[in-house]
Amino acid sequence: MEKDSNLSFEEAMAELEKIVEKLEKGDVPLEKAISYYQEGMQLSKVCNDKLSNVQEKMTKIMNEQGQFESFEIQEDE
């Protein structure tokens, strides 16, 4: 499960969707289904964490030298 946190959000979502689809088909043996369920819950936690707990990313601006600086929105045009 350690590797799950290294997944990108897109990968985690795609995995989660795949697992739900597999389980919904209903022909999964119980033991496998439980393992899918655990994996799915872990993935949903990863997605949840990524969406809820990750700090806001900074907005940057490229200066004339091509370097990045932090950017604040100017209220006056």
Add this chain to the structure above:
Amino acid sequence: MEDNYLTVSALTKYIKRKFTTDPHLKNLWLKGEISNFKHHSRGHMYLTIKDDNARVQAVMFAGNNRRLKFQPENGMNVLIRGDIGVFEQFGQYQLYIQQMEPDGIGSLYLAFEQLKEKLSKKGYFDEQRKKELPKFPEHIGIITSPTGAAVRDIITTIKRRYPIVQTTIIPVLVQGENAPSSIAGAINKANQITGFDVLIVGRGGGSIEELWGFNEEIVANAIYNSQIPVVSAVGHETDMTISDFAADVRAPTPTGAAEIAVPSTLELLHNVSSMQRSLTRIISEKTATASQHLNRIKQSYAFRYPEQLIAQKEQELDKYVERLGTAFNHERRRKDERLSGLNARLEALHPRRQIERTIKDLKQLNKQLNYVMTKQLEQSQDRQQNSLEKLTLLNPLETMKRGYAITYSSSGKLLKTVKDAAESDEITVKLSDGKLVSRVLDIEEEKDGEG
């Protein structure tokens, strides 16, 4: 008198000066139709401006026509600003065009339509070449003015919807003469910097002239060649630019571009919880079904009366053991029979019998041989006896013993007939016990051997 004549050059110069100083021929506005249009390789444009009754030669030098937003064509009605001058070499007046606009239709609109058609033919707007936006972008490049309302709209919308995405502004001029190269340069630069997975290119609303930077071919090329998907958001919903057509996705407004580029965290959280609920529901149902199944099995005869099952199995086992014994015996018998058969065949083929037979044959042959030999010997003895008897019978000595004599001539020749001797011949008469030497006294021949 000669001095009163003017030279052609002097006359032309005079006329030219008149034309040049006449304020009505300076900065005049003329309306007409283009004909005989020719775009010289050095950049100057030569054309005739005409109406139903008259025509005037015109030239638009490269320095002026470079700023044209449309491509002049024959038959096009135009509005012209320019000066009238004289081309001395040909003694011909002509119109020097400073500025030219299509009549009835805006030049920018015409230029827009012309470029749109050109790029469309080149396949710039083909749907199949448009790239898909990533579902969950990680780094968005915003190519716009850092001071406009658009950048604020885009960033606030992104932060509200999907704060976990990294945003970077690549500042550009969004209007004015240098806007196109600035925008195109930024798109190209963004493609060289790794990490962007979406580019939003745009600006807020404005007049067609203000938005014009996004209608230039250089910008369309940069968007077309971009490896990163481009969302175009120029002006308001009703404004359409070449950038919008060339982009992978066109957004109605900058805010719309942000909404298209990023998903909504709230919606995603909702999706994730919905999937969590699905997982829990599915696994609960699954375990419930499995439990029911298990209970059914536990209630089954086999589990309730296991000793019966064993008894039954024991009985089955007995049957199997019995069958096994029968089968074994049957098989053993079969094997025995086969062995006996083989033994008998082998015994029959034993060499001792052959030896005995051979000895018997040999004895028989010996017996036959003895018999044959004895027979042969007896026959030989008989023959010999017979021969001896015959020989005895033929023995002249024996004959002589019975009184017979043999007569020889004096020369020792056997006398068989009286004719073999003559009277007085000395003859020898041989008897069984000696001989008589005699003389023939008389010869008496007998007929037919009687005597």
